[in-house]
Amino acid sequence: MVKFILKRLGMMLIAMFMIILFTFIIMHAVPGGPFTNTKGVPEEVIAAMEEKFGLDQPYYVQFFSYLKGILHGDFGPSYKYTGQTVNEFISSGAPVSARLGGVTVIFVLIAAIPMGIWAALKNGKWQDMLLMALATIGVTIPSFVIASLLIYAFSYKLNWLPTYGLDSWQSYILPVVALGGYSISYLARLMRSSLLEVMGQDYIRTARAKGLTEFAVVTRHALRNALIPVITVLGPTIAGLLTGSFVVEKIFAIPGLGYYFVNSVSQRDYTTIMGVTIFYAAFLMAMVLLVDVFYCMIDPRIKFES
Amino acid sequence: MEEILKVEGLKTSFMTSSGEVQAVRGVSFTVEKGEILGIVGESGSGKSVTSMTILRLLADTARIKAGSIQFEGRDLTKCSEKEMRAIRGQKIAMIFQDPMSSLNPLIPVGKQVEEMMKTHHPELKPDELKKRTLDLFEQVRIPEPEKRLKSYPHEFSGGMRQRVMIAMALANHPDLLIADEPTTALDVTIQDQILKQLRTLQKQYDTSIIFITHDLGVVAELCDRVVVMYGGLVMEEADIDEIFEHPLHPYTLGLLASIPGINKDKAERLQSIPGSPPDMTNPPKGCPFAPRCPYARNICAAECPPYVQAGGHRAMCWLLQPDAPAEGNPLYGKLAAAEKEAE
Numbered sequence: 001m002v003k004f005i006l007k008r009l010g011m012m013l014i015a016m017f018m019i020i021l022f023t024f025i026i027m028h029a030v031p032g033g034p035f036t037n038t039k040g041v042p043e044e045v046i047a048a049m050e051e052k053f054g055l056d057q058p059y060y061v062q063f064f065s066y067l068k069g070i071l072h073g074d075f076g077p078s079y080k081y082t083g084q085t086v087n088e089f090i091s092s093g094a095p096v097s098a099r100l101g102g103v104t105v106i107f108v109l110i111a112a113i114p115m116g117i118w119a120a121l122k123n124g125k126w127q128d129m130l131l132m133a134l135a136t137i138g139v140t141i142p143s144f145v146i147a148s149l150l151i152y153a154f155s156y157k158l159n160w161l162p163t164y165g166l167d168s169w170q171s172y173i174l175p176v177v178a179l180g181g182y183s184i185s186y187l188a189r190l191m192r193s194s195l196l197e198v199m200g201q202d203y204i205r206t207a208r209a210k211g212l213t214e215f216a217v218v219t220r221h222a223l224r225n226a227l228i229p230v231i232t233v234l235g236p237t238i239a240g241l242l243t244g245s246f247v248v249e250k251i252f253a254i255p256g257l258g259y260y261f262v263n264s265v266s267q268r269d270y271t272t273i274m275g276v277t278i279f280y281a282a283f284l285m286a287m288v289l290l291v292d293v294f295y296c297m298i299d300p301r302i303k304f305e306s
Numbered sequence: 307m308e309e310i311l312k313v314e315g316l317k318t319s320f321m322t323s324s325g326e327v328q329a330v331r332g333v334s335f336t337v338e339k340g341e342i343l344g345i346v347g348e349s350g351s352g353k354s355v356t357s358m359t360i361l362r363l364l365a366d367t368a369r370i371k372a373g374s375i376q377f378e379g380r381d382l383t384k385c386s387e388k389e390m391r392a393i394r395g396q397k398i399a400m401i402f403q404d405p406m407s408s409l410n411p412l413i414p415v416g417k418q419v420e421e422m423m424k425t426h427h428p429e430l431k432p433d434e435l436k437k438r439t440l441d442l443f444e445q446v447r448i449p450e451p452e453k454r455l456k457s458y459p460h461e462f463s464g465g466m467r468q469r470v471m472i473a474m475a476l477a478n479h480p481d482l483l484i485a486d487e488p489t490t491a492l493d494v495t496i497q498d499q500i501l502k503q504l505r506t507l508q509k510q511y512d513t514s515i516i517f518i519t520h521d522l523g524v525v526a527e528l529c530d531r532v533v534v535m536y537g538g539l540v541m542e543e544a545d546i547d548e549i550f551e552h553p554l555h556p557y558t559l560g561l562l563a564s565i566p567g568i569n570k571d572k573a574e575r576l577q578s579i580p581g582s583p584p585d586m587t588n589p590p591k592g593c594p595f596a597p598r599c600p601y602a603r604n605i606c607a608a609e610c611p612p613y614v615q616a617g618g619h620r621a622m623c624w625l626l627q628p629d630a631p632a633e634g635n636p637l638y639g640k641l642a643a644a645e646k647e648a649e
Contacts, residue, residue: 201407202402202404202407202408203407203408203409203410203411205363205402205408206402206408206409206410206471206474207410208363208394209361209363209394209395209399209400209402210394210395210421210422210425210474211390211391211392211393211394211395211396211425211426212391212421212425213391216425220421221410221413224412225410225411225412298412299411299412300411300412300458300460301411301458301460
């Protein structure tokens with residue numbers, strides 16, 4: 001198992017290098033830069049700025065000096081906010097995103113898995129139809145539409161809940177629902193179809209032929225098998241929720257990682273784009289590794305070696 | 307002989323979106339204590355549905371339309387789900403066709419066998435359960451049983467998994483074992499071992515067996531009596547020697563001709579019965595085999611023939627009726643011969 005994890009960590013390093021390289025290339029391929037002149041600033045000032053941050057150097061020099069910084073844990077200064085570093089953005093934004101994401105993950109798991117199980121057990125009945133209709137809506141409507149509707153209904157019309165920030169428990173409700181809506185719908189549908197498939201398996205018939213109650217058949221034999229595909233998508237889902245949805249954070253003015261990221265892209269703040277991308281990628285890969293380890297623990301057919 | 311199971315006039319249908327599929331259309335047979343009854347028929351003949359109806363393990367879309375299943379003084383068609391649970395695995399156990407998928411992939415096989423006993427005997431202690439499972443594994447000849455208890459199904463071959471299934475089925479010493487094509491998915495050599503094993507254990511436990519198969523060769527090797535099914539009906543029923551010596555139905559004749567023999571002429575092609583089974587959403591009014599029967603006459607498609615009886619041998623075919631013509635009738639005079647044999 002240790003060998004498996006070490007091997008995976010090695011592969012993650014290679015993947016990370018590729019991510020850094022491609023992000024760097026794409027970022028510089030996009031027209032415009034952090035100091036593109038829009039307000040009639042003298043050319044000399046721009047040139048001086050670019051020289052200060054090393055943007056006048058050839059791309060490969062910029063790339064390797066950036067890589068050197070990352071190896072020292074330094075994501076560089078922000079090009080847009082004088083005196084602030086990307087490390088500061090991440091250390092102030094990530095905990096906020098993680099707090100919102102953590103609450104959302106718990107909410108998603110508590111809602112989606114029982115919903116999927118219930119729908120599967122009521123297959124074809126009205127409860128199933130209702131839940132799956134809701135889930136289809138949840139999957140198809142984008143989170144910013146849900147967020148806007150929620151704000152309109154609960155903040156503007158009813159005036160029950162705040163529209164921005166994360167200061168009280170009430171302020172969590174709208175962003176959590178908007179952020180988790182898609183994941184709940186997706187996971188509930190997946191849980192339902194997975195459980196339905198498992199319930200049709202031969203070993204479920206064997207379990208029934210043993211004289212087990214339907215409850216025992218579902219809990220002891222069906223659920224564990226049905227959870228396997230759900231766990232597969234759980235890793236990326238949790239990583240996505242914890243690192244923050246860019247859109248939802250922007251709408252609710254929550255100063256999380258996504259908020260910084262969206263701003264940095266529109267402002268061509270190179271170092272911030274790179275820093276947040278790397279942080280997000282590292283987190284995602286760690287979650288996927290965690291899921292794979294967990295996977296091997298619940299499914300004896302999967303070996304660490306393979 | 308003491309009857310332990312009596313199925314009478316059983317009709318089972320599936321309610322599907324394309325209409326009612328009449329899978330079983332009035333089946334009667336009995337199983338006696340310590341007997342191995344073979345049910346033979348091709349896919350779609352209703353043999354598996356009959357067995358699943360006995361344990362009431364059918365899908366939600368299935369309905370028992372008529373008939374009764376008498377078992378130990380009770381009618382299983384009228385039992386509550388709770389009563390059925392007490393019977394399943396304890397009084398009547400079942401082995402399924404595909405050993406590769408019939409065991410839960412995430413649970414060690416030992417635990418799965420233990421669960422069978424624990425469900426019906428919650429008073430058993432863990433070490434007692436383990437000891438009994440170990441005994442069962444030894445009886446079905448699983449090598450290194452102690453080590454194998456903790457193995458998962460994917461670590462076993464098909465034959466070994468079927469042995470686990472047999473061990474599980476026999477764990478509570480059931481009165482009746484339903485084996486639904488238990489050897490169909492296995493190699494012939496393994497098939498032979500499993501059949502011998504079943505025979506030995508059946509004697510040892512004095513369990514009755516309903517053995518479902520499409521293979522008359524397997525029936526010859528294992529069964530005491532055989533029921534031939536087609537189109538949801540029993541075509542013929544007889545003792546094992548009788549069915550091979552005095553077959554009384556054109557369908558049975560066809561099945562017998564289809565057995566590939568080692569002594570047959572090598573140049574000879576494998577025999578088959580042309581055509582396919584009837585569509586059970588709209589079952590034929592007459593004899594279901596009539597469209598494929600080489601001896602069919604007008605009356606065969608129009609009306610279902612009554613059963614004729616010669617001792618324990620019964621069959622339904624118009625060719626067995628006293629007024630059937632002698633010419634082109636492979637069954638002419640056979641009933642009289644069977645009757646003579648019965649006396």
